[in-house]
Amino acid sequence: MTENLTHRQKMLTFAGVLLAMFLGSLDQTIVSTALPRIAADLHGLDRFTWVATAYLVASTALVPLYGKLADTYSRRKIEIGAVSIFLVGSMLCGLAGEFGPLPLLGDGMNQLVVFRAVQGFGGAGLFAMAFIIIADLFPPAERGRYQGYTGAVFGTSSVLGPFLGGFLTDQGSDLIPGVAGWRLVFYVNLPLGLLALWFILTQMPALRPAGKPRPIDYLAALLLLTGLVPLVVALQLNRAEYGWTSPVTLGLFAVAVASLTLFVRRSLRHDNPILDFGLFRNHVFRTANAALFLLGGAFLGIIIFEPLFMVNVLGVSATRAGVSLIPLSMGVVLGSLLAGQMVSRFGHYKRWMLGGLVVLLGGLSLLATMPVTVSYRQVLGYLLLCGIGLGPTMPLYTLAIQNAIEPQLMGQATSASQFFRQIGGAITASVLGAILTFTLTHSLPATGAPAPPVVAVSEGPVVPGPGAAQVSPALKAAFSQAISRVYLFNIFLVAGGLLMTLFVPELPLRKSNDSAPPVPAE
Missing domain, CATH: 1.20.1250.20 (MFS general substrate transporter like domains)
Structure with missing residues (x-):
């Protein structure tokens, strides 16, 4: 083309x-x-x-x-x-x-x-x-x-x-x-x-x-939308108003499950599906998307909950908490550019994916063990390390998938990688918000202060709190413990992503868009 x-x-x-x-x-x-x-x-x-x-x-x-x-x-x-x-x-x-x-x-x-x-x-x-x-x-x-x-x-x-x-x-x-x-x-x-x-x-x-x-199956597209929309909405609901077992939440999940089940059944029988489920027989597609699902959640977990630690534990202003994410972003830029250049020069992508995840695990381990006395600059260093580790995940998993897929399915395969990253982030943000709220609820009875509800959304968490200047030592300790647990969960996510990445085959990178994938799909 x-x-x-x-x-x-x-x-x-x-x-x-x-x-x-x-x-x-x-x-x-x-x-x-x-x-x-x-x-x-x-x-x-x-x-x-x-x-x-x-x-x-x-x-x-x-x-x-x-x-x-x-x-x-x-x-x-x-x-x-x-x-x-x-x-x-x-x-x-x-x-x-x-x-x-x-x-x-x-x-x-x-x-x-x-x-x-x-x-x-x-x-x-x-x-x-x-x-x-x-x-x-x-x-x-x-x-x-x-x-x-x-x-x-x-x-x-x-x-x-x-x-x-x-x-x-x-x-x-x-x-x-x-x-x-x-x-x-x-x-x-x-x-x-x-x-x-x-x-x-x-x-x-x-x-x-x-x-x-060929004509698009618009009925399948409608089923997909009526499945994904209630699913994401249910995950983003304020748990203080709509708990996991509330009729609204359960009703949304029921609609999502029913619609997505019908979507899968129709797609398997249609000769021109919205998403060709034959892609999942490809070992690279299957394992790389599983890793992206887990890593999308880990990334969102860092950017949502780190400012909460800054404000409620270190007592910095909201502005300084926002500024603290700059090293994370700069690390992503550095890691992404370096990995992309090295892969194009030497042709091996898996070692950079694995290396980035090892660096990310190191950064998350430091975040998960931060004491209340940690300094602002130390946290910035930990975030820079996490960003460098996250950088290779941006381009390389998609590259591995594209390299293993037939050209006529490139759009579906590529969009699937973006989708699994995003839906993984949405699901994980909701789970991490529940972990934070649960830990705070059980850490604060002695102080008499209620745990602030958390609404995890794509643009950051909404935590109605007392404000940095009014946070008591007990509340600081409670937030420190809660956010440590959030990062501990993130470590398990990245470890799962690392495990899935170990099973991603290292295929020779094609030198032409028109050539067939290096190995046939399973």
Whole structure:
């Protein structure tokens, strides 16, 4: 599909795809610092966690569908559609509440929740399509260095997002008089997105899959959505209001199980399924995705719960707690770029995957054994170590999967790797939140202070607490113990990911996109 492209055309297409991915990645962090102001302005404090949850649900549930669309239609059209939906959603989010209550949508906060879901529908494609298009542009033997840049983009956006969100929220009304600063958090996507669209429209080739397009099984797509949406919503519910055994939670899980069961049965019988379950017979696909499921949860566990330790144990401000994640992000950038370059140069990916996980285990072990007296700088060093270990997981598992899969299934296989990483994070965040709350509940009876409920969402945890300056020594000790247990659970996740990675076959990297996988699927 790309034999006649010049290096310049490939690089310009690559730049447009990375810019689009940067938008989606930035949006996961930039909104978090604006949420308190948004909730105050729109009078929706009781619903502000749903601003994050709506995006998470939509961006997770749509990933498999984007993979199938990419295997059926022009990658260029799908990418244009994803960026366009994301930009429309961004504009609507910025306008939420400007015109008062709207029919069907209600007040401004309800509008924002719905419009964030629209953003998520586009955001799902920004991530999935980035890896699919990079696979089209470069053969596996060269792809590592370019996929390494995706980790760098993710790490950079993780640093810039909170700062940019806070700056625009606090200073935006001075920059554009009459416009609430938090609205610029969404409007900032528009110029960047339009620039990405220009690159894609003017420089990106069609990248059509081989063969004639076959009709998509839209009933299966509907079953998939009606299974994944209630599943992710059930995992993100506030356990203080909806416990694991509440009728709402159990009802959502029941709908999810029923719909996903019907989806699997239909997919196994259909001649053109949304997800070809024959992929699971491939040993690389099966073991690498199992590892990604576990590692996606470990990554989210670090970024969600580390700021809680900073605020409630070390007593630093929320701003300094946010700044403390910079070494983690910089470590991800360094680890991702280094691993990608080394794999492209020497051709061995498994040793870098295993080496990164060993480094990550070391960093997590230090986090899990932090005493109450640990210093701020020590924690920064531990986070840098974790980031370096996490870096290779961004590009290399996807590369291993793509290298082992037939070209006609590239979209489905690639999107599956993104999906398992995201759904693993959603499930693990919910479990880790339950561990934290359970430990606090059983550690605090003597103090008479109730354990704060935790709502784990993609943009960070919501922990209504007493504030850093008012945390008692007993509460500090309780939080230290609880977060140590969270990181201990994370160690088991990474150890499981390491075990699965040991079973990932090391296959020679193909030097052409048109060649068959090195070994046939099992």
